[in-house]
Amino acid sequence: MAALKELRVLGYFLCLFSSVAVMADDLSQGEVLFRQAGGYGCVACHGMYAQGDGQVGGNIRAKNLADINRALLQQPSMKGLSSVLSGADRALLAEYLAELNSYELINWTLGVGEPFQQVKVTADEHYQLVITNKGFEALTLQLTGISEPGQVNIAPYQTLAFAWQVKGSYLFLASDQSRLQLTLK
Numbered sequence: 250m251a252a253l254k255e256l257r258v259l260g261y262f263l264c265l266f267s268s269v270a271v272m273a274d275d276l277s278q279g280e281v282l283f284r285q286a287g288g289y290g291c292v293a294c295h296g297m298y299a300q301g302d303g304q305v306g307g308n309i310r311a312k313n314l315a316d317i318n319r320a321l322l323q324q325p326s327m328k329g330l331s332s333v334l335s336g337a338d339r340a341l342l343a344e345y346l347a348e349l350n351s352y353e354l355i356n357w358t359l360g361v362g363e364p365f366q367q368v369k370v371t372a373d374e375h376y377q378l379v380i381t382n383k384g385f386e387a388l389t390l391q392l393t394g395i396s397e398p399g400q401v402n403i404a405p406y407q408t409l410a411f412a413w414q415v416k417g418s419y420l421f422l423a424s425d426q427s428r429l430q431l432t433l434k
C-alpha cells in the first residue's frame with residue numbers, strides 16, 4: 250500500500266513536469282533538441298523537419314555530426330548555440346538528421362506559388378511529405394492513403410509531416426485550392 254501511495258505522489262510530481270516529459274516521450278531526444286536548443290532550436294533557420302523551407306540555413310537533412318560541429322564553429326548565426334550543445338546533444342542531433350534523411354523528402358507549400366504540383370515517386374520507397382501552410386487561412390487537407398481517416402487540418406504557418414512507404418499513386422488536396430499529385434515512376 251505504502252508503495253502505491255509513493256507511486257501516486259511520484260505521479261503527481263511527474264504531472265507537474267509533464268509538458269516536458271510528454272514531449273520527450275513522443276519525440277526523440279534529438280527531435281526535441283532540434284526544436285528547442287537555445288530556446289529557438291534549429292527549426293528557426295532550417296525548417297521544422299530540416300527541410301530548409303526557404304529559411305536562411307537551408308536543407309540539412311543529409312548532414313552528419315562533423316558537419317554540425319563545423320557549422321557550430323563557423324556559422325556566425327549558429328555560434329550562440331555552440332556553448333549550449335554538449336557532445337552528446339550534437340550526436341543526438343546527428344542521429345535525428347540521419348533518421349530524417351532515411352526518407353525521400355517531398356515538400357508541399359500551400360498558400361503561395363503553384364496550386365498544382367506533380368511529383369514522381371518510386372514504389373516501396375520511404376517518403377516524408379512535409380506540408381507548410383504559408384497562407385493566412387486554415388486549410389483542410391485530404392491525405393487519403395497516408396493519413397487515416399485522411400482528413401487533416403493545418404493552421405496558418407503550421408508545418409506537418411507524414412512518413413509512409415509508397416504503394417501506388419496518390420492525389421492530395423488542400424481545400425480544393427491546391428493539389429499534389431504523386432505518380433509512380
Ligand code: HEC
Nearest residue numbers: 286290291294305306307309312316317320324326327342
Ligand atoms: C540563426 C539561424 C540558424 C540556426 C538557429 C541554426 N543554423 Fe545551422 N546554419 C545557418 C546558416 C545561415 C547556415 C549556412 C547555410 C549555407 O551555407 O547555405 C547553417 C549551416 C548549417 C550546417 C552546415 C551545412 C553544410 O553545408 O555543411 C549544419 C549541419 C547546420 N547548420 C546545423 C544546425 C543545427 C543542428 C542547428 C541547431 C542546433 C542549427 N544549424 C541552427 C543558420 C542557423
